[in-house]
Amino acid sequence: MGHIMGDWDSHIGSLFDIFNQRFAAPQSKDEALYGGISEMVALQREFKIFQKGRPFVESARLLGLGGLSNNLVKNLWFKLLADLSSYESDTAGQNGDERIVNALISNLEASKPLPCVLTSHDSRAKDGRKVIVTSPSQPIHYIEAPHITISLPMRPKGSKAPAAKAPPKKKK
């Protein structure tokens, strides 16, 4: 997916950061009731921002996860997120978009929601062309808190797309 950002691929990290800040773990007991994942839980409870059938990109737009500094980068990022539904996921029967939305809904409505981290993996690797959600995980070694890691498949611009997996043969 990273190729969608084209020459703006160096912004991907900062776009991840926007999501990761909005879904971050509280850094102290005093922060446990506000900010980061607590804010997201409250917003989800009040407005049902993430909904089954609503593409992730629409919720991302609503939350301003495209950043402020560059409209071209923002639009490319939303184009990338809109393409998630064309990817598989690590869960059978859910495409990449559905996997993310379902994972976020379950988490935000759980009794103990976990902070979330958005990251990427190389889609050219074996089975790489999938959205992967790992929970619980420990993606940030300097923050001792269980997270949900959402990893998007990406490859560099100009690289060859991995061959699409052949559809399973129908049994006769």
Add this chain to the structure above:
Amino acid sequence: MRRPAQAGAAPSALASLHAGIAAYYTGTLTRFGATPLGVDWSCEPTQQMRFVQLLKLCDLSVPVSLDDVGCGYGALLAFLHARHPASVVDYLGIDLSAAMVRRARRLWRGTPAARFVLGHASPRVADYSVASGIFNVQLEQPRADWELFIADTLDHMHAASVRGFAVNFIQAPPPGQTVRRGLYATDPARWADHCARRFGAVTEVIEGYGLREFSLLVRPRGAADDVGHQPRPRLVQ
């Protein structure tokens, strides 16, 4: 009848501060347009989350008049239409930024019962007044001056609201932490006590809605007995 024009400090004492606020929000509007960012909120859900809390003040099951102090481009009006479509609200938005008021008037042109005026206080007496986020961005103002502005604004809101008013503040951080430079943060008791003492009012603090802030609802004593009372809103000419 209350006289909103007599409330608060002398206009000249705060004129410079008001001008600074107007310039700041004219700048955000110029940069981001009629969007949550244009009134300095991070996104629409957090903007609306504040409206949800402030409107807990209001009984919208009956027709009401509502003043929106620091209305910006009138986002509260859109929220009212979406969230309370059956409610009948005579809405008046008040803002210090002339550009913001022009934008709001253009945006809501033709909408019944929606008016916008330029100023720091409402020219009428309404059922309720709300103000969202207007005390947060202190900029380079000394804290004492900013608190004078807050007290003056609360005086005006009290004088212009028969059934109560609601505002919000950034919650003061715990010891050892600071808020971002240019922001005003406070403890709930600071202004809840002020309103209870100065206005003889009943105050309610709402916290725990996911944002590092609190909403302060201020109702006159005996307000619960006044349900159904319908003051006729009027514009002071």
